[in-house]
Every structure is written in structure tokens, then in C-alpha cells.
Amino acid sequence: MSEVKSKAEKARAAATALNRMTTEQKNEALQLMADHLRKHQADLIAANQEDLERGKAQGISPSLLDRLALNPQRIESIAEGLEQIISLPDPIGDVLDDFERPNGLKISKIRVPLGVIGIVYEARPNVTVDAAGLCLKAGNTVVLRGGSSALSSNRKIVEVLHEALEASSLPADAIQLIESADRSSVDEMLKLNGLLDVIIPRGGQALIRNVVENATVPVIETGAGICHTYIDETADGAMAEAIAVNAKVQRPSVCNSMETLLVDSRFAAGHLGSLADRLRQEKVEIRGCERTRELVPWAVPVTEQDYATEYNDYILNVKIVDTLDEALDHISRYGTKHSECIVTENAGHAKRFLQEVDAAAVYHNASTRFTDGFEFGFGAEIGISTQKLHARGPMGLPALTSTKYVIHGSGQIRG
Amino acid sequence: MSEVKSKAEKARAAATALNRMTTEQKNEALQLMADHLRKHQADLIAANQEDLERGKAQGISPSLLDRLALNPQRIESIAEGLEQIISLPDPIGDVLDDFERPNGLKISKIRVPLGVIGIVYEARPNVTVDAAGLCLKAGNTVVLRGGSSALSSNRKIVEVLHEALEASSLPADAIQLIESADRSSVDEMLKLNGLLDVIIPRGGQALIRNVVENATVPVIETGAGICHTYIDETADGAMAEAIAVNAKVQRPSVCNSMETLLVDSRFAAGHLGSLADRLRQEKVEIRGCERTRELVPWAVPVTEQDYATEYNDYILNVKIVDTLDEALDHISRYGTKHSECIVTENAGHAKRFLQEVDAAAVYHNASTRFTDGFEFGFGAEIGISTQKLHARGPMGLPALTSTKYVIHGSGQIRG
Known part of the structure; x- marks a missing residue:
């Protein structure tokens, strides 16, 4: 035997x-x-x-x-x-x-x-x-x-x-x-x-x-996590920056870290430049869509393949969207149903995002890094089911x- | 496509x-x-x-x-x-x-x-x-x-x-x-x-x-059910007979019907003959172990393969055992973890059976035929998970x- x-x-x-x-x-x-x-x-x-x-x-x-x-x-x-x-x-x-x-x-x-x-x-x-x-x-x-x-x-x-x-x-x-x-x-x-x-x-x-x-x-x-953070038009600027940076750099090697940042175009106009600078200080490479690269000239062009990649590294895709629906569509297409976040002060948008995104954990105004048995108070974790x-x-x-x-x-x- | x-x-x-x-x-x-x-x-x-x-x-x-x-x-x-x-x-x-x-x-x-x-x-x-x-x-x-x-x-x-x-x-x-x-x-x-x-x-x-x-x-x-009824030494004779007959003949074609009856040797000595006669009246063919055939001469010999078969038909294996452990071992070997029953007045035996048998539904003094979404009061059933x-x-x-x-x-x- x-x-x-x-x-x-x-x-x-x-x-x-x-x-x-x-x-x-x-x-x-x-x-x-x-x-x-x-x-x-x-x-x-x-x-x-x-x-x-x-x-x-x-x-x-x-x-x-x-x-x-x-x-x-x-x-x-x-x-x-x-x-x-x-x-x-x-x-x-x-x-x-x-x-x-x-x-x-x-x-x-x-x-x-x-x-x-x-x-x-x-x-x-x-x-x-x-x-x-x-x-x-x-x-x-x-x-x-x-x-x-x-x-x-x-x-x-x-x-x-x-x-x-x-x-x-x-x-x-x-x-x-x-x-x-x-x-x-x-x-x-x-x-x-x-x-x-x-x-x-x-x-x-x-x-x-x-x-x-x-x-x-x-x-x-268990496991695979292509997690997104979506910063909505009405997001609080400082909160959005803190959550995005935390989701990317606090521990990039794990499954609940962020791989793609989706930014509402109106928010991007006022805040994306400074957020990108902050990420650059943290040694994050940005791969951006065309509109991102207009605001962040040092970003490299993002590819379809990048959107489907779990980097587990200091690399971030950034895409500018015009509507909540566009963000939802992107997540539905590339997400792995692990952890997804919306940063917004708009209660209606938060509600739609939390209901419509199909993932194990959906966040309103908090970092995706919290998807973890200890952080949830379970005292232990055998893994994260996706x-x-x-x-x-x-x-x-x-x-x-x-x-x-x-x-x-x-x-x-x-x- | x-x-x-x-x-x-x-x-x-x-x-x-x-x-x-x-x-x-x-x-x-x-x-x-x-x-x-x-x-x-x-x-x-x-x-x-x-x-x-x-x-x-x-x-x-x-x-x-x-x-x-x-x-x-x-x-x-x-x-x-x-x-x-x-x-x-x-x-x-x-x-x-x-x-x-x-x-x-x-x-x-x-x-x-x-x-x-x-x-x-x-x-x-x-x-x-x-x-x-x-x-x-x-x-x-x-x-x-x-x-x-x-x-x-x-x-x-x-x-x-x-x-x-x-x-x-x-x-x-x-x-x-x-x-x-x-x-x-x-x-x-x-x-x-x-x-x-x-x-x-x-x-x-x-x-x-x-x-x-x-x-x-x-x-x-879903599905496969090789279900057993074990009649313990202290079983009530009339109750044991009613449960065994019901589990076999009330609807033999379904997964929660009984395929093998395990009978304590002391109970068998007093009751198996009359129980077998009752099953014969219901047109059930009995395939018995050697000791069963001493008490029920018309039973045909049972094979290893029979114990592992879901008949969904008017056929029943009967095996005489000397101890609860022997019954538990048989169920552990041939059961499909669907529904298993003990008929006994011995509370200690009932407790051990209910705890140790590894099955979706374990019964004390009731027919296995009750494993069903409607009978459980769920109002509907998409199937029985095994x-x-x-x-x-x-x-x-x-x-x-x-x-x-x-x-x-x-x-x-x-x-």
C-alpha cells in the first residue's frame, strides 16, 4: 500500500x-x-x-x-x-x-x-x-x-x-x-x-x-485575491488616500492587499496626483490607464493582463472610471470574489456597491487588509475561502x- | 460558442x-x-x-x-x-x-x-x-x-x-x-x-x-443510500417490527429505505422468525447470513457484494450480530452516511449509536424513511446531501x- x-x-x-x-x-x-x-x-x-x-x-x-x-x-x-x-x-x-x-x-x-x-x-x-x-x-x-x-x-x-x-x-x-x-x-x-x-x-x-x-x-x-479599492466622487480625500496606501503597502505579499485602484474621474482630477506621489514614496510602481497617465506622467501603461494579475508586490494598476457602474463592471470582470472596497460619502453608492459586488468581504470606508480570521475576532484562521x-x-x-x-x-x- | x-x-x-x-x-x-x-x-x-x-x-x-x-x-x-x-x-x-x-x-x-x-x-x-x-x-x-x-x-x-x-x-x-x-x-x-x-x-x-x-x-x-436498521437486544418487539417493515416496504425505490437489517442475536432468537414472516407477506426477498438462515430457512445466502448494494427494491439483507460494536462496525464499513437507525430501550446504547454513527441522519426508534425535506418541515427539498x-x-x-x-x-x- x-x-x-x-x-x-x-x-x-x-x-x-x-x-x-x-x-x-x-x-x-x-x-x-x-x-x-x-x-x-x-x-x-x-x-x-x-x-x-x-x-x-x-x-x-x-x-x-x-x-x-x-x-x-x-x-x-x-x-x-x-x-x-x-x-x-x-x-x-x-x-x-x-x-x-x-x-x-x-x-x-x-x-x-x-x-x-x-x-x-x-x-x-x-x-x-x-x-x-x-x-x-x-x-x-x-x-x-x-x-x-x-x-x-x-x-x-x-x-x-x-x-x-x-x-x-x-x-x-x-x-x-x-x-x-x-x-x-x-x-x-x-x-x-x-x-x-x-x-x-x-x-x-x-x-x-x-x-x-x-x-x-x-x-x-482558498486564496487568490485580486482586490480592488474604488474611490468614489464624494470620497473624503484624506481617508481615501490612507485606505488606498494601506491596502497596497501595509503587506503587499498577502491575498487581501489591493492590486487595482479604481478612481472616479472627478475625484482623480483633484486628488490622484498627490495620492500617486504618496504611493511613489512607498516605492509602488503604478501601471495606469491612459487618463491616469495624463495625471501621473511617470506611470507606465497598464495592460489587460495586468488587470488580471495578482502581483503580491509593490505594483498597482490604476484606472479612472466615470461611474459607479463602470467600477462594478471592472470588479465583476477581474475580481476574484475575495475582498473589495468602496470609499465614499454617498450612502446610496455604498449600499449598491455592498449589495452588488459578489465577494467574500465587501468594505465601505475601510482597508481590504482586514479580511483575516484574527482581525474578524475568530481567534484563528485555517485560510480564507474564496x-x-x-x-x-x-x-x-x-x-x-x-x-x-x-x-x-x-x-x-x-x- | x-x-x-x-x-x-x-x-x-x-x-x-x-x-x-x-x-x-x-x-x-x-x-x-x-x-x-x-x-x-x-x-x-x-x-x-x-x-x-x-x-x-x-x-x-x-x-x-x-x-x-x-x-x-x-x-x-x-x-x-x-x-x-x-x-x-x-x-x-x-x-x-x-x-x-x-x-x-x-x-x-x-x-x-x-x-x-x-x-x-x-x-x-x-x-x-x-x-x-x-x-x-x-x-x-x-x-x-x-x-x-x-x-x-x-x-x-x-x-x-x-x-x-x-x-x-x-x-x-x-x-x-x-x-x-x-x-x-x-x-x-x-x-x-x-x-x-x-x-x-x-x-x-x-x-x-x-x-x-x-x-x-x-x-x-446527493443520493446514494445504503441505510441500516439495527435492532438491539432490548428493543420493543412490536416497535422493532413496525419500524423495520416500514423502512423496507413503505417505498423501497427511494434512498432513505432500508437495505440491511442488523439484529442482535438475543432479539433474533425470540423475534426474527415472525419478523421475517411479516416481510415475506410483503413480498420481500431476504438474503441472510448463516445464523439468519438457521432461523429463517427460506432466506437465500447473502454475499459481501449484497451488503454493498443499494437495491431500491423488495430485497433485504439480514445479519445477526452479538454486540452493538459489531453493528457499528458493519455500518461504518457498508453505510453511505445517509440514514441509520437503532431500535432499543437501552439509553446508553442509543446514545453511543447516535454519536458514533457517521451519517447525515441518525434515528433512535423511528423509521429511516423520515429523512426528507417535507418530513423535516422544510416545506421543500432540492435533494438530500450525503x-x-x-x-x-x-x-x-x-x-x-x-x-x-x-x-x-x-x-x-x-x-
């Missing part, structure tokens, strides 16, 4: 036992996981060093090396992340609905674990711990398939987590790591209907595309659960 | 306009649809006659011909179904959550339509109207792909529905029927990411398998919706 199948079967078998665990038992295991990670700090850093050296030898980029690196501070923050999960309410067993039928049947809709969750992700080793912790707290076992560049780190992390689970009431098999670096191990996971209940991809566009296009197991799509089924937007613990109807009768039969 | 793509694009374009419609406008359209179906009763029956004649010529089975047939009574009941949908509360716009963050951001989670729903189904023409009505009420446009055996009926039905929509405020393009009988039209629908938001298959196992295995668009899996994402069990209108976070700020930026 392949590594993938045999580990998925172990996770499946452990799911029933995990489902029987109390909140206290799960929290105790999470605390042991945090404690053991702290205790093995030196081992983790040594294993991580192997990944970093291999990465350097293979010439991977400094920014990827940075994401891959573990140090005492990062290990502490990973352990604190587990402690934060302990503090979250356990969603399992929540009664979501409860009613009695005229025939006396008592029907309850109860939150239950999804079962076995597959996570396919890239370089950052902290995802290994975060994802395992969140899945366990929601009563799920997990099959992790991280990037090959972090394999030594992930192997050591999971070894430590297994040691913690052995000391707990939870089945150690609840966390499985696929070690095969071969791409075929991902392909195999995607088809494990019956063993995996859902797959969540976390990473770049190519990784997510591969999962969405090839999985027969249900998928929660699909419409099951969960949409930042996903906290309830997104890792399903439901079950429990029916109590006294001999009812159907007539 | 292909028929499938061009119709999906029309449905996509109509989705925005539909999203703006009020509950009153949607209900008015549903009433017009019901009225027009009644008015065109003779045309509908004439079109259906073509399907029936072609079906007879092709030698399709009498039971399929029966499911395909329209008559005045069935058309009236289809129209009444639309009127029932009018009476259901409109889920769109419901505020599911509403909170303010310390930074002053006001976040609401609002119910919104999914957008464009694809339905792939088989012979029964009433599904064309039911599905269109439910999708529209939940603010979705719909792309219908019915079986080729009902094509004349479906074409006429959709012509009548379009006439009704023309007289309403809703966009007529909200309902699209794929007329191509070619299997490739289904395959094309399954890959229309960006145009279709979800696909719901309704029909037999082969149809559902094809959709689940080949779709890149998110799918809500997957764990998004919706599980009978799906009413809320299963046809998504959510959106709407965020009101006053210039907040992320620090």
Missing part, C-alpha cells in the same frame, strides 16, 4: 476515537503539543537548518528562505498559537437547531467534526502546527502534505507532536504527515474519496489550481465542522 | 439582476409560473406524449415511463409545489451574524444567493419546475440539464416558464435548459468554473459518480445560499 493511502487509513481509523474525546481532553493534548515544541526547540532548529541549507544550495529566493526559517522566537509564537486555540470555544456538539414535528419526532441539528481533513500547503513550517491544532480542536484528524523544501522541519515537528499525543488521551494517529516529495503523492490524496472528507489547499495559485482541477474529494478553495459553498471568507473553527441530524422517536413510521 | 457555454453565460449575466429582486417580485414570478403551467396543461401533455412514445419505441421500462408521464393531476401538483415555495420564507438578506470590532469596524454576515446553479438530473419532468422554483426563490439563476428521454416535455415546460418570467420583473434568462442530448454537454457543464457556482446532481448512482468524479465546479453530492461540506441531509432553501461579510468602517486601516 502506498504511503499516502496507508497514512490516510490511519487518520480515518483514528477519527472515531477522536470524535469521542471531550473538550478537556483535546485542550490537554494541545497544551502538551505546545510544551513539547518548546522543549524540543533546539532539535527543531537543527532540523530546520537542514532545510535552509538544502534551500540555499538549490538557490531558492531569500524571501522563501525567510518564510521557511525557524528560530526561538518563531517557535515560541507557534506554541502560543496552540495556546490560543485552547482558549477558543469547542464547536463540536453545539445544537444549531432543535424542533419537534407534529408526529412527535424530536429533531436536532448538531455540529460534528468533518472527519479527516487533508491539507496541501507550501513552505512555511508553522502551517504544520497551526493546521494540526485547528483540525484537532474541531475533532478532526489531519493528513498534512507540506512542501518538500520544509520536509526536515515538518518531519521533526510531527515527531514532536506525536510524542505529545502519546502523552495525551488522543490517538497519536490523528496527525499524519506525507513525507513523499513526489508530486504524485498530492495527486493520490486528491482522489481519496471515502478516506478524506475534505481537502484544503493553502499556497500559491498553481498549487490551488491543481487541487481544484484534479480533486474528486470535496475542496475548500468559494461560495460551505464557508466563505476567513474560516475559523466552525468551518472545520459538519452537521448531523439526530432524531429521537417513539416508534414513528411513515404513512 | 457551444450551447452550454452560451446558456451558462446568459444565466450568469441574469444573476446580478435577479439578486436585486425583492421577495415580492420573486413570489409574483413563481405565481405566474404556476398559473402559466396550468394554462398550458394541454400543450404540456402533448409534448410529454412525444417523450412517452419515443420511450416506448426505445423499450424503456414501465416504471421509468411512469416517472416520465405528465397528466392533469401531476401538472396541478407541480403548480401547487411552486405555490408552496411562495409560502416559504425568503432566506436572502438574513443577517446570520453581526458584531463590532474594538477598532469600530461593523461586520455583518449576510445570506446571499450562490449565483448560478447547475442541476444535472434524469427522467422526471417535475424536477425541472421544482428545481427552477427553488433556485429562483433563493435568488439563483439555474442551468438545467435533464435526461434526453424527457427532452420534449422539458423544452415545453421551460418555454412556458419563460413566458411567465417575461410577464414578471425577473429576467427570463434566469432559467436555462440545455437541450443537447449529447453526454458531452454534461461534461462541459462540469468544468464551467467562473460561470457555474455549484452543480447538484440528482439521479442514479452512475449519474452522481460521473458528476463527482469529473466536476471542477464545486458539487453537492456529503459533509456546506449542507448535510435534506436540503431546503438555505442550502441554496452562500454568505457574504459586509463591513462598514469610518476610515480604518490596518496597523
